[in-house]
Amino acid sequence: MAPNTADTALWPAPHASGAVDATVHVPGSKSVTNRALVLASLASEPGWLRRPLRSRDTLLMAGALRAMGIEIEEGVGPDGTGEAWRVIPSGLRGPATVDVGNAGTVMRFLPPVSALADGPVRFDGDPRSYERPLNGVIDALRQLGARIDDDGRGALPMTVHGNGALEGGTVAIDASSSSQFVSALLLSGPRFNQGVEVRHTGTTLPSMPHIRMTVDMLRAVGAQVDTPESGGEPNVWRVSPGALLGRDLVVEPDLSNAQPFLAAALVTGGKVVVPDWPSRTTQPGDRLREIFTEMGGSCELTEYGLVFTGSGSVHGIDVDLGEVGELTPGIAAVAALADSPSTLRGVAHLRLHETDRLAALTKEINELGGDVTETADGLHIRPRRLHGGIFHTYDDHRMATAGAIIGLAVEGVQIENVATTAKTLPDFPDLWTGMLGA
Incomplete structure (x- = not known):
């Protein structure tokens, strides 16, 4: 190496x-900032992110969402103090090109978002990003009805051919290599026609706190989520279809x-x-x-x-x-x-x-x-x-x-x-x- x-x-x-x-x-937290950017972009009304992290990974996320037509304005918060981003969900569209850098959250959270765009979205990134596993998201999106060109690699670079909607439904994936595969599908799930039911089939699931973070943030913007902790089946998460609220969120x-x-x-x-x-x-x-x-x-x-x-x-x-x-x-x-x-x-x-x-x-x-x-x-x-x-x-x-x-x-x-x-x-x-x- x-x-x-x-x-x-x-x-x-x-x-x-x-x-x-x-x-x-x-x-601020990268994990919170990038999840909040995705949820705000899928909301039915504008929202605020206060004290967001400005780093390579979060700027790549914001740039990718802008490339797909989301307005993200940088300024001060609604009370006139502190740095804040105003996110205006103005519709997802292609053609677009997304640079994921080497950010796991960008390369995994945004393909489901791009499946909702009206047009093709190409994903590319740093050389190391080609080596990181993406098959969990790619295979799942295909099960849910998306068309993806990845030349059979299960990795970047690839193109997602969005047609403005995704049917959704039940999907089985092995997220043993990354909990981000689960979070990626849950974050966009409320916008799928049938929502999404994610069934993890692997023997291990790393980084469970990050899935709990995703669930908490979904619920905070109005999504209905059923989880193993709330009495559901082990290793099964369900997100119902529905509109997401714009929030005024302070990033930890x-x-x-x-x-x-x-x-x-x-x-x-x-x-x-x-x-x-x-x-x-x-x-x-x-x-x-x-x-x-x-x-x-x-x-x-x-x-x-x-x-x-x-x-x-x-x-x-x-x-x-x-x-x-x-x-x-x-x-x-x-x-x-x-x-x-x-x-x-x-x-x-x-x-x-x-x-x-x-x-x-x-x-x-x-x-x-x-x-x-x-x-x-x-x-x-x-x-x-x-x-x-x-x-x-x-x-x-x-x-x-x-x-x-x-x-x-x-x-x-x-x-x-x-x-x-x-x-x-x-x-x-x-x-x-x-x-x-x-």
Whole structure:
């Protein structure tokens, strides 16, 4: 697995000279922003997104929806304060071309939307996007009546031939490789003539919190959704056909993007405050409170936000991350600095993310002197004294932030292409050095 050489600029990861003590305002959630953009585009009336995340993935989503005829105006909110996007659902149309970059939410959420467009919509993206599984969405849409040209690849590039409507109905898919296959169909389901019933046929289903997020957001805009948690059949979700409401939605901070900053408090024995941490959320990043406490920290959720404090010791952990796989790189980085071994389980699907994250973490931590081995579904990490060196990112934002965490405790770590963090966390280098008081 060769690192991408398109951007080989090296960023010297700052080394912490003492305990971190900072307040970090984490930008909005990518997962919430991109789901909200889709739902607002399918609504029957205009809506507002307040404090949206502006990152590569969300700007790709907004650009794709604009290409299909949706009006998205950038400005301030209806109360005259704060950044906001006004979404005006003015009808979906083709021909259009969508650049998905390497954004899973764009490449998976928008093909069902494009099936409702009046005309063809072509999907293309970064070279890595061609390798990421899309067959779950493609096969499902064909079962529901859509016509798609993908030359039999089950992956990008492809063209969806929209005819203004989709019949919908029952569809069986294997979403073992990505919960986004389920979310993609549910988000557009209210606009299908018969709604949609999604039956997951696989043996595992990763990232369930993201499906719960999709369901909560659908219900908030007026959709009727039946789920296994609400008394329905296991692994079956039903969305009834109906109009969606325009909403005035305030986007929560991205709790998964808070991870490196909380990790900084943990590995330096310091304190980090994240304002506006929600008291109730479906974001997977909320599990960090539990996981990082077990690894040696403590946290308090106040009216202002989350206060996380490191104890000066970092402990290993044995944890199933199947529902929160995106947290794995940051947890692996902390585990490499712990005082005892760690086993991270339930994340075989990470081999299909922005890069093969299990192989990448193993290679990069070991090249700094670590002792990481891959298992069938995760990593085993035996802490060793680490040394400086180049930490490659493979165009993966969470690899870059993992390297930054290690760099706090290990002098001489240089991160290749730290700019890849702009995918979900714009201005990460400035936020990071600001946290350290630089």
